[in-house]
Amino acid sequence: MRPLKQMTTSLYGKFLILFLLGIFTISCEKEELNSTNLETADASVKSMNTVKITSTGMNFDAPDEIPQGWTTFSYKNKTSELHFFILVKIPDDKTLEEYHQEVTVPFNNYLKFLRGEEIEPEEMAIAGWFFTEAYNTGGSGLIDPGKTAVSSVNLEPGNYIIECYVKLPNGDFHSLVGMLDQMTVTNEVSTSKEPKADVSIRIDGNGLNLEDEIKRPGLHTFSVDFAPGSTADVHLVKIENPDNANRELLKNWIYWGNNIGQTNEGLMTPAPEGFSFIGGTQEFFDSENDKRTYFQAVLKPGTYALVSEVPYNIIDEHYIEFTVE
Numbered sequence: 001m002r003p004l005k006q007m008t009t010s011l012y013g014k015f016l017i018l019f020l021l022g023i024f025t026i027s028c029e030k031e032e033l034n035s036t037n038l039e040t041a042d043a044s045v046k047s048m049n050t051v052k053i054t055s056t057g058m059n060f061d062a063p064d065e066i067p068q069g070w071t072t073f074s075y076k077n078k079t080s081e082l083h084f085f086i087l088v089k090i091p092d093d094k095t096l097e098e099y100h101q102e103v104t105v106p107f108n109n110y111l112k113f114l115r116g117e118e119i120e121p122e123e124m125a126i127a128g129w130f131f132t133e134a135y136n137t138g139g140s141g142l143i144d145p146g147k148t149a150v151s152s153v154n155l156e157p158g159n160y161i162i163e164c165y166v167k168l169p170n171g172d173f174h175s176l177v178g179m180l181d182q183m184t185v186t187n188e189v190s191t192s193k194e195p196k197a198d199v200s201i202r203i204d205g206n207g208l209n210l211e212d213e214i215k216r217p218g219l220h221t222f223s224v225d226f227a228p229g230s231t232a233d234v235h236l237v238k239i240e241n242p243d244n245a246n247r248e249l250l251k252n253w254i255y256w257g258n259n260i261g262q263t264n265e266g267l268m269t270p271a272p273e274g275f276s277f278i279g280g281t282q283e284f285f286d287s288e289n290d291k292r293t294y295f296q297a298v299l300k301p302g303t304y305a306l307v308s309e310v311p312y313n314i315i316d317e318h319y320i321e322f323t324v325e
């Protein structure tokens with residue numbers, strides 16, 4: 001969920017549609033690789049400083065409190081559906097219930113409105129504080145059922161929401177039906193160190209830039225630098241049959257606001273076939289400073305794409321393929 005300040009600092013925030021309609025004014029340090037056959041870093045991160053998050057259904061099982069500083073999240077998707085998690089830093093006095101009632105429910109109603117349902121304006125009035133006082137601070141990329149996504153972020157003390165907004169086949173956000181949790185980052189300082197990367201990605205006004213060649217299979221740690229104001233994230237996708245794959249299906253599906261009300265609506269499951277989602281990182285938004293996150297993945301020989309959740313009209317600047325030999 002992208003706050004207004006992101007939209008005002010970027011011409012194409014993830015929530016540009018909301019802005020245009022203007023109806024919301026009311027408002028790892030130590031990893032072990034068990035097997036080179038692993039598609040992701042499943043079970044590869046065994047560190048005392050790793051924070052585990054697990055989904056067993058439409059839920060998040062996460063700690064209530066973690067220390068501040070560098071944190072590596074191991075997000076295990078033990079469901080039969082595709083998910084991700086995003087961390088949203090919210091004001092200290094806001095509760096999980098308030099976020100649900102004042103952000104998740106009206107946002108979900110807004111989607112229904114865009115699909116042509118009759119919704120009263122007050123039913124889709126997202127709270128103003130969400131646009132001015134909440135911002136995204138990392139999380140995982142999309143991760144397939146049975147897989148684990150590993151991502152790292154440097155967190156400040158505060159009040160955080162954990163959320164997934166993939167959509168059910170009926171159009172409802174996963175966050176509406178339980179994929180919403182709250183976590184406090186305390187003043188205690190994590191002993192974790194910043195990860196070391198072997199692949200660098202940068203996201204800026206030119207899009208998604210891959211700054212290193214990736215050729216060898218095995219475990220890789222990706223750093224992702226976000227230029228000030230950047231709202232694009234990174235998802236790592238394996239293209240199972242590169243000669244036949246329909247990339248257009250993926251490029252249309254990857255953004256929540258694409259094709260609303262149509263059969264190929266963005267982020268609505270099932271995802272297009274032929275693509276395996278194996279992690280990545282959500283963006284860390286800052287209007288003034290560069291921010292960096294990390295993610296890990298185990299690559300096998302094959303063709304992969306790095307792609308951001310951005311509207312279709314700018315997807316080509318946010319889409320890069322590479323081949324592991």
Ligand SMILES: [Cu+2]
Binds near residue numbers: 165
């Ligand atoms: Cu989900």
